[in-house]
Amino acid sequence: MTTEPTADPDPVLARLAGLAPRDVPDLTDRLFDGWLTTDSLIGPVLVASTREGVTFLRASAELPDDGFMARQEFQEAYRRRFGRPLRPVVDLPEGLEAALHGDAAATPRLDLRGLTDFQRDVLAATRTIPAGETRPYAWVAAEIGRPGAVRAAGTVLATNPVPLLIPCHRVVPSHGDIGRYIFGTPAKRRLLAAVGAAAAGPTSRGGTAR
Amino acid sequence: MSTPTAAEARVAVADPDAERVAAALARDLDDGFAELVRTYQGLVYAVALRTTGHRADAEDLAAEALLRAYRSLADHLADERGDAWLRALAPRPWLLTIVVNVRRNQVRDAARRPRTDGATPPDAPVPGPSVEEHAEHREATEHHAGLLARLPETQRTAVVLRHVTDLPLAEVAEVLGCPVGTAKSHVSRGLARLRALVDDTGGPR
Numbered sequence: 001m002t003t004e005p006t007a008d009p010d011p012v013l014a015r016l017a018g019l020a021p022r023d024v025p026d027l028t029d030r031l032f033d034g035w036l037t038t039d040s041l042i043g044p045v046l047v048a049s050t051r052e053g054v055t056f057l058r059a060s061a062e063l064p065d066d067g068f069m070a071r072q073e074f075q076e077a078y079r080r081r082f083g084r085p086l087r088p089v090v091d092l093p094e095g096l097e098a099a100l101h102g103d104a105a106a107t108p109r110l111d112l113r114g115l116t117d118f119q120r121d122v123l124a125a126t127r128t129i130p131a132g133e134t135r136p137y138a139w140v141a142a143e144i145g146r147p148g149a150v151r152a153a154g155t156v157l158a159t160n161p162v163p164l165l166i167p168c169h170r171v172v173p174s175h176g177d178i179g180r181y182i183f184g185t186p187a188k189r190r191l192l193a194a195v196g197a198a199a200a201g202p203t204s205r206g207g208t209a210r
Numbered sequence: 211m212s213t214p215t216a217a218e219a220r221v222a223v224a225d226p227d228a229e230r231v232a233a234a235l236a237r238d239l240d241d242g243f244a245e246l247v248r249t250y251q252g253l254v255y256a257v258a259l260r261t262t263g264h265r266a267d268a269e270d271l272a273a274e275a276l277l278r279a280y281r282s283l284a285d286h287l288a289d290e291r292g293d294a295w296l297r298a299l300a301p302r303p304w305l306l307t308i309v310v311n312v313r314r315n316q317v318r319d320a321a322r323r324p325r326t327d328g329a330t331p332p333d334a335p336v337p338g339p340s341v342e343e344h345a346e347h348r349e350a351t352e353h354h355a356g357l358l359a360r361l362p363e364t365q366r367t368a369v370v371l372r373h374v375t376d377l378p379l380a381e382v383a384e385v386l387g388c389p390v391g392t393a394k395s396h397v398s399r400g401l402a403r404l405r406a407l408v409d410d411t412g413g414p415r
Contacts, residue, residue, distance in 0.1 A: 016373040
């Protein structure tokens, strides 16, 4: 493969070979985000997180083949959205389980670094809506100082990376039914009913924000 | 440059891990990528360390290159010709090509935006806090790493690939994107220059 002289030990070549590092850091922790399944008010969910916090949450399809397809779909969605690999982890991020079962005091850390400022603002405003209350989409847009961006705010909430943890189910249309939800309207109704919010429409304060 | 050639077929044979890693990637991208990282991160880090000269920079470069590799794998495997692409892939030179390209872009960007904070430019290795190495060995290592840093980029890369990480010449050529003969001449010119620098500077025995 090489025609370098090999008869005598060459001090320069020996020194070069010695430049290969002997202590190599394990980059796995840095490259991989973790995923696990756990239970929630709407049933089993798949949750991904980094060391900074939870990045992504989706309902598990509960397929019969041991959840394999659900896991693969989740990984593919994560790959498209974040461009990062996932590996299974065991430890739940602190406060996650309580938050997923409706404990308003539990606020697990979230990692929303991949979002735009607008997306982050919409989600931050939504996170301030107390349990048991709802707000119209227009309230969210007004709250972040972009009263004209009602539809855009709705789009952000429709693709909320961490539903349940950021309660996008508490944002509803100004008139009519409770509106759409990332996990379907019945789940939205169940979630709102679970904490006693009026499931029929927005009746709480803020309902006239626009 | 990336059309499968006889040279690439030889490359695949020269790497004992290539088949196992490619098979793991074909089964499951994320699990396979974990296998790829386990297999090649030492090599990727070694090339990163000896082209940047700094441990922290090397770790950043290695992580960035591996993430780019992951995204490229995801793009290729989402395509209907992904399986054929993966069968033709020689993971080792492919990964190192990404490392070298990411590094080249970093250097180019740094040159466009010169640092004005008086910090050491990224190409000049400073004595690192490598306390885990014996002092004597460290002195010699830093001396030679410093001399290596004075080679022109292509010669330096060629010498690192061939003589620090012991890569076969065919794969050095693959990474540099040139014929084997040209790669060989980059290596020998780099070595000749390095020997001259060693003679000039004396250095630790």
